[in-house]
Amino acid sequence: MKQLGVTAPRSAFIVGISSGEVYRPVAPEKDASLKESLRRVWRPNMGYRMAHALVRAEFAPLNIKRVHRVWKEGKFGRKRRYSKLKTGRSVPFCATCANEVWTVDFIFDSCFIGTKLKILSVVDEFTRECLALDVSTRLDSAAVRSVLAPLFETRGAPRIVRSDNGGEFVSRMLSVYLSQSQSGSHFTDAGKPWQNSFVESFHATLRRDHLDVEAFCNLAEPQIKTAIYRRITTRFGLIRPLAISPRRSPRKVQAPVGLRPPYA
Secondary structure (H helix, E strand, O other): OOOOOOOHHHHHHHHOOOHHHHOOOOOOOOOHHHHHHHHHHOOOOOOHHHHHHHHOOOOOOOOHHHHHHHHHHOOOOOOOOOOOOOOOOOOOOOOOOOOOEEEEEEEEEEOOOOOEEEEEEEEEOOOOOEEEEEEEOOOOHHHHHHHHHHHHHHHOOOOEEEEOOOOOOOOHHHHHHHHHOOOEEEEOOOOOHHHHHHHHHHHHHHHHHHHOOOOOOOOHHHHHHHHHHHHHHHHHOOOOOOOOOOOOOHHHHHHHHOOOOOOO
């Protein structure tokens, strides 16, 4: 403004502010540290409630409305999604306690050299704990049985194993094994993955936090890294709360029902 020959009071009058504002020092931003922490824990499609649960211990006591305000100012919001029409039908055999309903499904990825990866995940529907992650290039019904067998021995057989209608899950060999283990199977309707929503939600987290941030060169690398990821999220990664109220970790969900924590 000095180069244009306009004084500070005149410039303040033009923009409609007090002339004292020109000489007042800029106050430091009180939410700078909170905004930096939110930027550190931010992941794609994460909501402000999950972010509040992750930084709550660092800034305690922390009001969730303050996190929401800073979240909006920093434009950390998730992508807009359109809600689907609800049919009113509930999922049958909903879990009411731990080790009652297990959900199994496959998720796919690939290596740099083009090798296709097939990952089998087993999730407890009540505690949301990942019980197994098996990575290979080919997984059939025998491989599914070999993954479930040690889990049945250490944890006991669940009442229901929920899966889709894939050939690996509807095979006679796996059906006979589940029947001998006094465990039933429930298959979701064709074209309705929401009926197996818990494992689908886990797959979204697995892809966002692990598969999309790791680069695999051969088969051994994803097997090792995925085993480390599951071990961290199960044994050491207890700081990440579940996306359910009151946002407790799988270990804290297990405690009230008396289950022995895995790998304790």
